[in-house]
Amino acid sequence: MTTTEHNAVAPLLEVTDVRKHFPIGRRPLFGGPQPVLKAVDGVSLQVRPGETLGLVGETGCGKSTLARCMVRLYDLTSGTVNFNGSDISTLSRGELRPLRREMQVMFQDPYGSLNPRRRVGSIIGDPFAIHGVAEGDERKRKVQDLMELVGLNPEHYNRFPAEFSGGQRQRIGIARALALNPKLVVCDEPVSALDVSIQAQVINLLAELQERLDLTYVFISHDLSVVRHVSDRIAVMYLGKIVEIAGVDDLHDHTRHPYTQALLSAVPSADPDAVAARERIVLTGDLPSPANPPTGCRFHPRCPKAQQICVTDDPELVSRLGDDAVHQVACHFPLADGELLTASRPAIADIDPDLSFDASAAEKGTSA
């Protein structure tokens, strides 16, 4: 999609400066602020109708929290979520209810998200019951249509979840999510618990359904090869913020953020010759705690390119190096095309923390 095409369509979902902070521990006895874990800390993005937005990042980066904020499974700490023209961040439960039909969630664990003591037909029929859409024979017929749609045998209507395999259970979850003809489906690691041969079946099914039912997906996964396969655009998260967002091919061919490059280079590939030829950047250190994120750019303690300005200034998510508006990166020193991170050790170790702020270097960095 080119920039103009991309901007021509009104977004189905618009997330603006969303923050979600969870209280942790006790409030200090003598005043002082409540300590919080900043799971999502200022995220803005848009999802266009019919597209698949991939959301990637490592454990604890806030991708699942962000997804739950998108459909108001969590109340926001601040910011707004605009779904199909209405601001859902301030609506009451009752006002939200009709909108709930249009946004659905699919979860990772096909074992934990289905009640083991209820029959599959009644599980898939739940959305109809809750929203008072169809009853009796009509409900049963609709449920069986859904089962057929996702590739389950409609005659298995009266079976229990335990009688299905992992892949089939994930199909039950998909049927339930699609029951009310939603516009937006948030898929939270939908294939991560499945074996590869089964995973491919489910990915194909999701793609087929998207085409047939005109669905919009937000697809969360830690598996970058899966995300690359299904997504139109990908947002990369690190410690509660988006560090880079771009079309799939742009993200891979014109990687701008050092973290994105490190993440992509670590993805295992089932091609031994490609693996041998690849320059792998192994990041040092661990993900810092989101309760006490680093100052400035949150990636600076692990970044091979970090400079003094990265310690003090939080970079904005904007287009850089002549990229179009679809490709945005939050970095003071984005990577040029073909530039490879040479060192894997954090550069900040070489910088004297007492070094006075070098304005000329910063100037050079931001205008590059």
Place this chain on the structure above:
Amino acid sequence: MPLLEVDDLHVSFGTPDGVVRAVRGVSFSVDRGRTLGIVGESGSGKSVATQTIVGLTRGARVSGRATLDGENLLGADPDTLRRIRGAKIGMIFQDPLSSLHPYYKVGWQIVEMIRAHERGTSKSAARQRAVDLLDAVGIPSPRTRIDNYPHEFSGGMRQRVMIAMAMALNPAVLVADEPTTALDVTVQAQVLDVMRDLQREFGTAIILITHDLGVVADMADEVVVMYGGQVMERAERRDLFYRHHHPYTEGLLNSLPTSGRRGKLTPIAGTPPSMITPPPGCPFEPRCVHAMDRCREKPPTVEIPGGGPHTSACWLPVERAQRTKAEAS
């Protein structure tokens, strides 16, 4: 003679539903300094096979042979096995948190393990070795970290602790059962690097059990593909990826989303067989697109010529492998 050799291993468990025949005639071997990758999906028997070798499948019916350095492992009494485990075979598992005792400091756990196997070692000497080990697996400031509890480490760091502990007695073989499955990709890369470095330094043989073909492509010298409790194909790494013979190997590789190719994936239709009543012939026959009548009798394990040692349990002509090579290059 290979360092570790497993020959015609059968393992079955009695369950209320019937006898689960988890492993049915599996053979493999690994040499010093080499990495053997065992790949397969859930229920393929890959973990049961290796756990049986180290005596961790209590109550199972086991037959076949497994020898380490000429020493028989399967018939060994518990005392002998305990001596071998740790000292000659180190193990790491998927979930480092449940493999470490939450109540004890990690240093204590490593020291205890060294002293349990080497009675003469003093506490201070064992502690010094523990510090060196933590340092070797890349844990920063090991002298202070040794007095931390497992929960004070991140997932990747915990897996490093597990590797340190598994390598403490410089075992000849390291069995790593899905060592990086619970880890993020960047952390996975770190942990795999640690394993590679240790192997280079100590010449350890590694058996790497995983469902991730990408990890195998990165780490293994030789690969065994398991399905339904049997070995489907066994080949050197490049042979397996570029000139595989078995339709199951082919199906697995085709199921993967490859970079830069969108559109439909080619999954394997159907689901894995029940291990209580496995198919009489080839376990993959019910899902195989090439299935023939004779697949209902057990297929022979044929040698695939051209390249390294390469076998496949399939009736299809061996020329098939040459064809896939032509496609790959």
